[in-house]
Amino acid sequence: MGLIGAFLGLFSHDIAIDLGTANTLVYVRGEGVIIDEPTVVALRRDTGRVIAVGLEAKTMLGRTPDSIQALRPMKDGVIANYEVTERMLKYFISKSHGRRRLIRPRTLICVPSGITEVEKRAVRDSALHAGAREVMMVYEPMAAAIGADLPVHEPVGNVIIDIGGGTTEVAVISLSGIVTNTSIRIGGDEMDAAIDKYLRKTYNLLVGEQTAESIKLKIGSAYPVDGEQTMIIRGRDVVEGVPRTLEITAEEIRQAIAETVGSIVLAVRQTLEQTPPELAADIVDRGIYMAGGGSLLRGLDRLLEVETELTVTRTEKALTTVVVGAGKIIDDGDRYRKVVIRGEDT
Ligand SMILES: Nc1ncnc2c1ncn2[C@@H]1O[C@H](COP(=O)(O)OP(=O)(O)OP(=O)(O)O)[C@@H](O)[C@H]1O
Numbered sequence: 213m214g215l216i217g218a219f220l221g222l223f224s225h226d227i228a229i230d231l232g233t234a235n236t237l238v239y240v241r242g243e244g245v246i247i248d249e250p251t252v253v254a255l256r257r258d259t260g261r262v263i264a265v266g267l268e269a270k271t272m273l274g275r276t277p278d279s280i281q282a283l284r285p286m287k288d289g290v291i292a293n294y295e296v297t298e299r300m301l302k303y304f305i306s307k308s309h310g311r312r313r314l315i316r317p318r319t320l321i322c323v324p325s326g327i328t329e330v331e332k333r334a335v336r337d338s339a340l341h342a343g344a345r346e347v348m349m350v351y352e353p354m355a356a357a358i359g360a361d362l363p364v365h366e367p368v369g370n371v372i373i374d375i376g377g378g379t380t381e382v383a384v385i386s387l388s389g390i391v392t393n394t395s396i397r398i399g400g401d402e403m404d405a406a407i408d409k410y411l412r413k414t415y416n417l418l419v420g421e422q423t424a425e426s427i428k429l430k431i432g433s434a435y436p437v438d439g440e441q442t443m444i445i446r447g448r449d450v451v452e453g454v455p456r457t458l459e460i461t462a463e464e465i466r467q468a469i470a471e472t473v474g475s476i477v478l479a480v481r482q483t484l485e486q487t488p489p490e491l492a493a494d495i496v497d498r499g500i501y502m503a504g505g506g507s508l509l510r511g512l513d514r515l516l517e518v519e520t521e522l523t524v525t526r527t528e529k530a531l532t533t534v535v536v537g538a539g540k541i542i543d544d545g546d547r548y549r550k551v552v553i554r555g556e557d558t
């Protein structure tokens with residue numbers, strides 16, 4: 213970058229943030245995704261001092277001594293712990309700032325389409341306190357559709373499903389707007405909780421949140437897949453109180469998460485049922501797109517195809533689709549003006 217470029221860089225500092233229940237990602241205008249970390253903060257219990265943020269803090273979850281607390285400040289897609297979210301945002305915003313500390317960034321934040329006015333205000337206030345100059349928002353399914361390169365401006369029905377850690381959003385988008393949508397506070401976290409509950413009830417085995425997630429990642433599925441595996445897991449026996457190992461099958465885990473997966477399927481069906489007929493006709497041709505970490509669950513595409521009789525396509529990088537879409541919005545503000553929820557409206 214030349215001198216002039218560096219100079220202009222001082223002033224064109226816009227960022228987009230996907231503040232997720234599981235992961236927070238930051239896109240810097242003209243640069244791309246520069247932060248991709250778990251939404252976890254570790255604090256000293258006595259002074260409240262932040263000792264780790266992101267991946268480092270996530271490895272501490274469930275492993276901390278009394279003096280340290282590792283926590284997830286977002287729940288069900290919205291802020292659960294305001295103060296900690298603000299401190300995490302402050303850390304990420306200043307990290308994304310790099311050399312350009314002169315001006316506070318204009319910030320576009322992705323929010324669930326089911327967010328309430330009160331929750332929106334909490335997002336805006338915490339971003340302002342964390343160092344944003346101006347806060348704009350975009351609904352997550354809209355950002356996901358843009359990130360997936362769907363023709364959101366055209367008069368055609370685009371169906372996008374975003375399955376995150378805390379929320380699942382299904383939306384039909386046409387002419388730069390959301391025509392129908394369903395937002396449920398169910399996602400990957402609930403699958404982890406279901407696995408944890410299953411192991412406790414069936415085997416008297418206690419595992420942590422992290423182990424439950426790793427079981428899902430390794431052998432979890434929504435529909436039978438070829439070459440199903442088994443997995444050896446470790447936990448603590450509820451009755452004996454001692455560490456124990458156990459072998460579990462993919463089939464068992466599929467059963468354990470079936471109800472949660474069923475809620476996601478239902479949300480998709482409900483959204484399709486509410487779709488106006490002209491758009492429904494487009495959808496038959498175009499099919500459904502899905503993004504978000506939860507969409508990576510094995511066989512979920514197949515299950516949804518069987519349930520809806522439509523083709524289901526996963527976006528190329530499911531975990532970054534939303535922030536990449538938000539990044540496209542800040543890179544080309546004029547083109548995407550209509551999809552941004554401005555501060556005055558919130
Ligand atoms: N390969 C995979 N198979 C199944 N689930 C996965 C996989 N990879 C990630 N996940 C799950 O995806 C979820 C995180 O997805 P994502 O980062 O999109 O959520 P988020 O945006 O932080 O949450 P939300 O949008 O609900 O606020 C976690 O529950 C994680 O366990």
Ligand SMILES: [Mg+2]
Pocket residue numbers: 230232233352374375376377504534
């Ligand atoms: Mg998300």
